[in-house]
Amino acid sequence: MDTTQRTEQQRSADRRRRELLEAADRVVLRDGPQASMNAIAAEAGITKPILYRHFGDKGGLYAALAKRHTDALLDSLRAALDAPADRRERVEATLDTYLAAIEARPQVYRFLMHPAEGGQPGDPGFDVGKHSAPLLRRMGEELATVIEERLDLGPGTQQLARVWGHGIVGMMHAAGDWWLGERPCSRAELVHSLADLLWGRLAAAGDRMGGPGF
Amino acid sequence: MDTTQRTEQQRSADRRRRELLEAADRVVLRDGPQASMNAIAAEAGITKPILYRHFGDKGGLYAALAKRHTDALLDSLRAALDAPADRRERVEATLDTYLAAIEARPQVYRFLMHPAEGGQPGDPGFDVGKHSAPLLRRMGEELATVIEERLDLGPGTQQLARVWGHGIVGMMHAAGDWWLGERPCSRAELVHSLADLLWGRLAAAGDRMGGPGF
DNA sequence: AACTAGGGTTACCGCAAGTAACAAGCATCA
DNA sequence: TGATGCTTGTTACTTGCGGTAACCCTAGTT
Known part of the structure; x- marks a missing residue:
């Protein structure tokens, strides 16, 4: 030995x-x-x-496979997040990086997001939570730590950062998924629209005539 | 006959x-x-x-089942969206309605969100897009029309509304999924945090000392 | 030569999706 | 009255996949 x-x-x-x-x-x-x-x-x-x-088992293989891609994607996202530019530019760069990745390899993307089940037929109990795409969770946590490190949000920063991390990632993901399916606009437009949303344009928008505003 | x-x-x-x-x-x-x-x-x-x-086939059954629950959830979301209150209150009510629903019946929620594949082994080609949870898509479109109806966003309103619809729904979904798994805070706190995010607090927040802000 | 370690294979089990093919109950029509 | 068909139901099968047990074979050690 x-x-x-x-x-x-x-x-x-x-x-x-x-x-x-x-x-x-x-x-x-x-x-x-x-x-x-x-x-x-x-x-x-x-x-x-x-x-x-x-x-x-199959889950193990898929987990290993997912880890590879997830790590790679997270690396490029971190790079975008760390670029020397102002906040808005960084956010846009990060969004764009993500969208470019899923655009380039849709199959990989789909595989990562929908690992298809995780419960054995034998196991009667199965807990909600572990599932969903692990990728989403990891991205959410990653973004949360970045937000927490760099933003001053007063008391409760930590909690807020985590909520926002997962929320923003979810926003990016859902919008990206939809966009990938329908291609209603260019990537740049999508990035810009999402950044606008995060920049509070929803709250700032004026009502349309008739009835109270949204 | x-x-x-x-x-x-x-x-x-x-x-x-x-x-x-x-x-x-x-x-x-x-x-x-x-x-x-x-x-x-x-x-x-x-x-x-x-x-x-x-x-x-099984897909048909699951689709029918999903439609029932999706319709029910969409109805309650519409109700929250149509309540007589100002915009922020409505957004919060809608978020809370969604979160309350997934909190009350996690199994149903998980079923709706992860219908487990949609491609036959025989079909060689399969297109990205149709999948993901149909529920997310429907909620996104629904919210998009509401936004488009009620908000005045200048030229490009329609496009913007759709992006935002899907984006907001995704935010709600991912944050909800994470929250349901970890329960790091109360539902009300989560709702408030998400609404804050939508209200542009991310852009408004100050940098922390050291290095450029996020 | 004998023995053991890994990398490899065949052949099988269990189980779930999906499909004939067949067996009533019950109306209609000659 | 009986033959005809339609809906509702069954049993019994095929196919295909995840997962495993048992065996094989080649190389290096002593």
Whole structure:
């Protein structure tokens, strides 16, 4: 049981794991989230049990796959969030980064957002919360910490920052999802409209004639 | 082929359909979205093929089920949106109505939001967009029309209203989902925080010391 | 040569979706 | 009266996927 040897094996396993993930990636990109384990195994040039040895179950594989993409996306979002510019410009850059990402690889996006269930047929109880897309949660928390770090919101900053983090991410996500489906306007227009919303233009807008305003 | 007779049969079929939906509802409420067709049929006191005769496939049943709840929720949201009060109060009432609904029946909420896929293994192509939760889309469109009707946003109102509709709904949804999982604060606090966000407090907030503001 | 470790495969189980094919109850029509 | 059809229901099957058990084979160690 030599240490270097053990490390060597570890490395080999890790490399294999990465290869498998890349194969899985190709299949998911082609077939969507409902890609079967058989298909993924075939793409990787092997058979099912190996996948199960590496990832435990389908959820494990999908989680690993999701983590890769999520990490990548979060990195680029962080970059946009940290750019040297004023607040509005940064917000717009962040929105644009996100939208560009989902625009570039819709299949990946769909896979990340709709991992399709997470409860076993055997498990009777299942708790609401863990689900939804983990990506959304992570982005929300990430944004929350950024807001909390950089904004002065008086007492209750922490709570407020978290609510806003998740809220803004949700806004971005839903608008992006809709936009991706209908393409009613350019990306830049969408970004601008959303930033306007965050900048309070909703509250500032005037009523239309007839009846009390919204 | 008498008309009245045909109507009679139609009515009978509709009643049966409603009964089946109610049974399905109970099962989904108990077992979550991964409830099996067998279980639903058993709950209704019948067997699978009848369900398939009425709803085509599982997707059909789920769509019918989702429509019921979605309609109900949309009705209460419309009521909140139409209440006689000023804009901020209405927004808060609407947020609160939504949150109260998901708080009261988390299982239903989860079912509506994560219908679990929509693509057949046979269909090779599948387009991003149709998916996501139809509920989100419907709420977004609904809110968009309300905004467009009541707010004067100058040229481009229509586009802006739709973006905002979907964006606000997404904000509400993501924040609600997170809140439901962690319960970090009271419903009222959440509502207030979200309304503050929409009222531009993000843009108005001061920077914290050190580095440029968010 | 004998033994063990990993990477690999075949062949299977269980279970859920979906589909014939068949069996009443009950009206209508010759 | 009986034959005809339509709706309602059933049993029994097929297919396909997630997941697993049992076995195989090659390489390196002693």
